[in-house]
Structures are given as C-alpha cells and as structure tokens.
Amino acid sequence: MSAENPGAPTEPTATAEPTASTESSAAAAEPREPLRYDHLEVEPRWQRVWDEQETFRAVRDPASTRPKRYVLDMFPYPSGDGLHVGHPEGYTATDIMSRYWRMAGIDVLHPMGWDAFGLPAEQYAIRTGTHPSETTARNIGNFKRQLKMLGFSYDWSREVSTTDPRYVRWTQWIFLQLFKKGLAYQDEITVNWCPALGTVLANEEVTDGKSEHGHPVERVPxxxxxLRITAYADRLADDLKLVDWxxxxxxxxxxxxxxxEGATITFAVEGYEGDTLKVFTTRPDTLMGVTYVVLAPEHPIADWMIKTPGKVPDERREAVQRYVAATVNRSDRDRLTSAAKEKTGVDTGLVAVHPITGQKVPVWVADYVLGGYGTGAVMAVPGHDExxxxxxxxxxxxxAEVVSPDGKLHGTLEAAFTDEGIAVQSGAFDGLTTAACKSAVVVTLKxxxxxxxQVSYKLRDWVFSRQRYWGEPIPIYFPVELESPDGDPRKGAPHRVLFDQPIAVDEAELPLTLPDLVDFRPGNDPAGALARAVDWRYFQKEGRWYARETNTMPQWAGSCWYYLRFIDPQNDAEIFSEAAYDAWMPVDLYIGGAEHAVLHLLYARFWHKVLHDLGRVKHPEPFTKLVHQGMILGEDGEKMSKSRGNVVNPDDIVRVWGADVLRLYEMFMGPLEAVKPWQSSQIQGVVRFRDRVYAVATRALGDTLQDDTARLLHRTVKKVTRDLEGMSFNTVISTLMIFVNHLAGLASPPREAVHKLILMVSPFAPHVGEELWRLTGHEKSLAYEPWPTWDEALCVDDVVEVPVQVNGKVRGRIILAKDATEDQARAAALESVGSTLAGKQVKKFIYVPGKIANVVVG
RNA sequence: GCCGAAGUGGCGGAAUGGCAAACGCGGCGGAUUCAAAAUCCGCUAUCCGAAAGGGUUUGUGGGUUCGAGUCCCACCUUCGGUACCA
Structure with missing residues (x-):
C-alpha cells in the first residue's frame, strides 16, 4: 500500500464509481479459485427443489386449531423495466416472516400476483402496435423469473393476474354489486380533455391550461x-381505530x-330568482362577522349573472366573465398553487342578504374558493379566517371582530383571530363561548x-371510468334508439344511445372480455378506443339494438380485492368460498410502499366494506397490520431513476453475489421502514457473513457444548426471535454475526449450535440454509423444521459487572452476584470509587440491579 | 404554510430513562503469500497526554431527572406527503 512505486497508476477505489465497482467485483469474482460456496450452482438447485416438491403450497385443515398468518405483499405492476432493488426489500421482509412463521408451527398463506392492467402497456401498444396482452405476458414472465431467482417462498399455485379473464370476471361481478346497490352511478364531471392527444389528463399533467407538450387542454364535462365512496366516509374514518397501521x-x-362538522347557511341574493345561495362553514358562531360572500368561479350564480344582463352594470358582468374564463379552464391544482400566492377575485356587484341581520353584503367571485368542496361558496369572516x-x-x-379571546374589543385586527373565544358584537349571541354560540346560531337559523x-367531507366520490383500452370493460349496456327501425348502428346508421337507462350485464355472461383491436389510441372523441370496436359495442337482443359501455375501469379496480382472490384463486363458481375465507382472512401482515397510503388502501377498504354489507366478508377491515418499507435511494443518496443513472439491477447483484446476499444486504442496510441509500461497498460485509456461516457449518462439528457457547446460543435464539417478531431485521443479522464470529473461533463448532444457527439464518438466506441443512445430515427441507427455543435460565448471568457512577459519571466498576442486595452493592460501589469521594458527603445512592450504581455527592 | 418521519463516528447503522457508538463497511497495523487477491488476528468517536489517565461528544438552545440519544418546550436542517377544504 505504501507508495513504493509512485509512477504506477492509482487503483480505482471501490466507492468512486458505483457501476465500476460492481463490474470490477464481478470481474474479480470470476478468475478466482472456486468458491467454497457456489451460489450459481446451489441457489437454482434449491429453487428447483422447492418448485418440484411444492414446498410452500399453503394448505390448511379446516378443522385445524393451529394459528394462521396471511402474509401479503403489495403486488407489482409488471413493467418492462423489470424489478429494481426496491421491490425485493418489502418482498424479502414478508418472505422472512413467512418462513419464520412456518417454522414456528403456523399455517402461512404467502401469495404473489400481477397488477397488470395499466397505461404503459397501452402506450407501448400505441407506439408499436404490439397488443398489450403480449407485452403484459412477456413482462410477467420476466418478473416471475426475477422473483423466483430471489428464492421467495410464494405459493405460486395461487398466482393471479388482474388481466386474466377468470379474474376480470369477478372484478366485474363486484362492479355489478356496486351498481345494484346504487353505489355506481353516472354523472357529468369536468375533466381535462386534450383534443391533440385524444386523452383525458390528470390534474398534475396540466399546467397553465396546457399539457406537458404544450397542447391546449379544455375543461369539458x-x-x-x-362510485359512491362518500356513503362510507364515516365508517372508513371510524374503523381506522380497528387496525394496526x-x-x-x-x-x-x-x-x-x-x-x-359545521352548518350550511342560506343567503338570499337580490335579483336572483334561482335557489338561494348556500354556504358551508365550520364556524357558524362567526356568522355575525360576515362582511362579504365569495363564489367559486364555477358556481351556478356566477354563470347566471354572466348570462343575465341587466342585473348589475355591464362592466361588472364583463369583469366577472373575464375572471371566470381566466380561472375556470385551469386544473384545480394549478389554480390553487397560484392562488396561494395572490388572492385574486372580482366584485360581482350582486348583493347578498345576511340571514339573521338582514344586512346587505357584497358578493365576490374568487378562485380561492373551490367548486368541488362544500357548496362552492363561502361566507367570508375576515376577522376570524386567515x-x-x-x-x-x-x-x-x-x-369585523366577533370572537374575542377575553370578551373585550380590540379595535383594528392585525391578523385573523382563529382560536375559540367569546362572542362580541354579535347581538343576541354576545358573551357566548364558541361552542355554545355555534349551536345557538344553528338553532336560530333552523x-x-x-x-x-351539517357534516361535510373532503372526500369526493370516486371517478371510476377511464377512456382507455387496457382495463376491465365496465359490464353495462344501454338501449339504442335508431332513426329508422331497420338501421344497423354498426354500419353507421343514425342512432342515439340512451345513457340514462344503464342495464347490467347478466352475471352469467361475465367476464365481458375486451375486443381485439389493432388501433389502441384513445381516439378523437372522449368515449375511448372501445367506441371504435363497433362489432363488439353494438349487439341485438330480442330484436332490439343495444350499445355496450365503452369506458373501462381504472387500474385501482383489480388491486382493490386481489387479496380476496388469493384465498381461492381457482374458484369459478363464486368469487371465493366461505371455507377459504374462514381459513385465511383477514390479511395479518401487509407490506408495501407509503405511496399507497391513501388511494389504494382507501379504495380497497371501501370495496371490502361493500362486500361486508353484502355478507361476503366477515371482518370490517381487510388488513390487520400494515408496514411500509422505506425507499432505497441510489448510491448518490438520490431517488433511483434511469435519468440519474443510479439504478441498481437485482439481476447483476444475484449473478455476482447471489440471492442470499441481496436478501441479507437489503435487510442489513437499516430498519425496514427507513429510507436508506444503496452502498455497493457494504455488500462485502454480508458476503463475508454468508461465507463464514458456510465455513463454520462445513467444518468437523463437535458434540460438546461448552458453557459459554451454550449461553451465547440461548441468548442469540432469544434476541433473534424477539427481533424477528418486531421485524427488526438488521439487528437480527448483527446478532447472528456475533454468534458466527464466536463459533468460528472454536476448535470444533458444537453440532447443536451449528444446527440452530442454520435454522436461524435460513429465513434470511434460505439457499445457504437448505444447503447446509443437507450437508449437516438432514434429508428433509428445513422449511417446516421447528424454530429453536431458548432456556431463560441460560440467558441470565450469575455475576454481573456494574458500572459505578459518581454524580452520573462512570468512575469505576464492580462485580456483583446477580441477586446482590442494595446494601452489598452500596458497600462495593463506595469502595470502588473511594478515592473520587475523598472529602465529599454521600447524599444519595441509587442501585438499579444489574444495570448501574450511582453515588450522588454534595 | 400544514401533516408525517428523521437528524448519533469517515460511511450504513445499534442502544426497555441506566457504561453512547453494538454489528458491518472503510481505514491502519500484523499473520499468511515470491507477490497480490481471498482469509485470519489486533486497533479504529474525538481532543489533551509518552503513558496512566482525563476532557468533550448523539442538529441548536433551554427544561425535567440521581441519571437524557431516549421525556418536555422552542428553534434549525433534511426527506416524504399534501394543500386556500371554508
């Protein structure tokens, strides 16, 4: 290492270039002497054994009293890019728990499948003409190969894909139940329609009324x-107390x-013949402080005044018209970000009448009020709302000041006072506390x-249709009214589809499958690509023409209930059997990314509750315990992405180091929930650990278990078991490292200790585990071998070393029997720190048995 | 802005209110080797000191406590989510 040859080129350091280090490690691995443990041979061999022997098939005796665990991963969208190292993080965690629980004598259901409808396959189809089903099948094949290569103990006989007609059938069946219960309905919704792209865009895809590529976007109904998810709002909120999330x-x-909770309050608008103006407020107690009211730009009264000349001066009307035109075509998100900086709005010139005082207040239009929340209008109380x-x-x-913290008046307010207080300048309500005033005002208004x-929710009903091809067809059709009775709508005969008379497809006719198309573009009318599949769309029944719904379901649909199909995936008679439900539900452990914290988990809970009301499921909540794995960042500490070039591919890691190493490394990086950077240089540590386990177990084993090894063994089993239960995987590995390091130092590692080590390592590194189990003389797989137990007596020491503190600083240490009395401890402690205490008065002595002694001196 | 999570050695991290820095990476020294890789052994928070030993240290500032990385208050920074929700 010393610079004896200064002219030589400097060696590249392992950390300098992430890709270079991976490649150099790979290159270095090949010319080497054959590894004692050859992952390239051992890992695929055990994967074949598990497959052939169906080792992980989930079976459960209906009469069984054994405990069960349903261990679920958020199933992936099989993208064309394949797995990235973030996927195996959560999957390894569930796999460890599954393998551990099987060994602990628990029946385990651990399935995997594919959330395979979705936009990328459709966009690829639009570009290349390749049918999405072809792309999807190919991507699934690749994902499955990668998951198998990692040695996960899934019951592959239960594999499902949301795109499989046998699965789609039951997704559509659930939709029909929603429809029949009145929970699925049609409505006119304003969407971001981009004529140039022929698609509807999400709010985040629209900026300044334009798509990402600058095409104009129209807000059209x-x-x-x-789906009427709002009908379940209270239960969705209340039942959160039932889950461990x-x-x-x-x-x-x-x-x-x-x-x-609040109130709706009605204001009359002078000169307006329509309905009165309704506002929602959570602070009805501030009603006496209203100095104006504000309409959202899309409010019907704003529309009315624009279209009705003569109510206000024309220049006002035109100003409102200009303002509405400028704001209404922007997406909500876009509108609100700019509105946060600058409060824009215009005075309409209209006058509203205060419902209690009869006072006249101006009516404004401003985009800080949202059309979609509450009533789309607010009463403005500037004294008490920021x-x-x-x-x-x-x-x-x-x-105006109408709520005061102390009941006194404060003249000019410098900021809104939004806390609760006492009503002032509020006529009959003066002196009431905020709570009392709220109800008094509501009683008066009533x-x-x-x-x-009134109770109001931020939650809105779920827009469930997509104008896309690659999704589940919505199993609804509509009567068709033809201009001439013998016309054929498939040939373009003039007709009208009666969308207001939706008819459910007969359940016996499900699944309603997608027609084969060659052109998957959404098309130039917002009805979607399926509108062009006229032979599929139109059909005759008893002499009448009908038209199928051409919208498809969103990707959420399939993922809303897949956990229920895993319990009985082959059932073609019903969505799942009651016996299967009783055997496995609910999901005991669900692991997936925090990005699904709201939408997926809320939608799935909603469907579960609907099925609960139908009597199909027995638990109010589907997922008992939920854990989010933290994101794995690139080596540079940034989010992994192709554009940054910091993506780590699991295939490379498995080829060079093996699946067990990838699994161990990802679990050793840090706590499962933490966000943590990938560091190739750290892999070396778990490689050494794996090889050391292999080396220790393949040496000549001894029959005697020395006392110190026995104690360490039992302590290790205890800590490993406890930390596994708490899913603290990184500390389990540390504990096992300490144990292996100890065994490696022994002349002949005791057989019992080595056997237990193999069992404890196996959930993390199942290939090494199985191989060593075989090499130490076992014929059967260790997958169902009983988990080691520990003897508590061997986990406590007879004598303990206790630090002695003086005023909180460690000044000495004493050896005590584990059951030493406080007096004994005091005597030993005072003696050990005698010199430090010279000339000082002992004021207090604290002894925490086996932990610490603290002498407090004055 | 608000909500959530988190700030500990050169790096990833560990620590029921009780010896901060376990375990690992990296580094340094040594064994082995013709040499290297691999492997094995030892040291490795930091400052003062030849050593013995001592001081300091868990984002910052306060507080509670015999004792605080851990609990409380205020602030700073980072990450994630979210947004005039009346």
Missing part, C-alpha cells in the same frame, strides 16, 4: 361512472376523508329556515 398513514387517511383576512386586506373589504347543522 364528460359522462363518467362514479403506521400512525402517519392513519393520519393521512383521516385527513383525506376530511370529516368536518384566507378571508388576506383577501379582505387585498381588496379593501371591511373586517328556526328561520335559513340553515342547519
């Missing part, structure tokens, strides 16, 4: 299928549902017929 996820779900305050300041509107208490 479109007929959509909706991360606190953050629970909070996000509650916030998304956004239940808030947004109203900012708006009033910007536009010179009056600000008496006047101008308002009532």
């Amino acid at each position: 479109l007929r959509q299928w909706m 991360p606190e953050g996820t629970l909070a996000m779900q509650r916030a998304w549902i956004g239940r808030s 947004r109203d305050f900012a708006f009033a300041r910007a536009h010179g509107l009056p600000i 008496g006047l017929g101008r308002g009532d208490g």
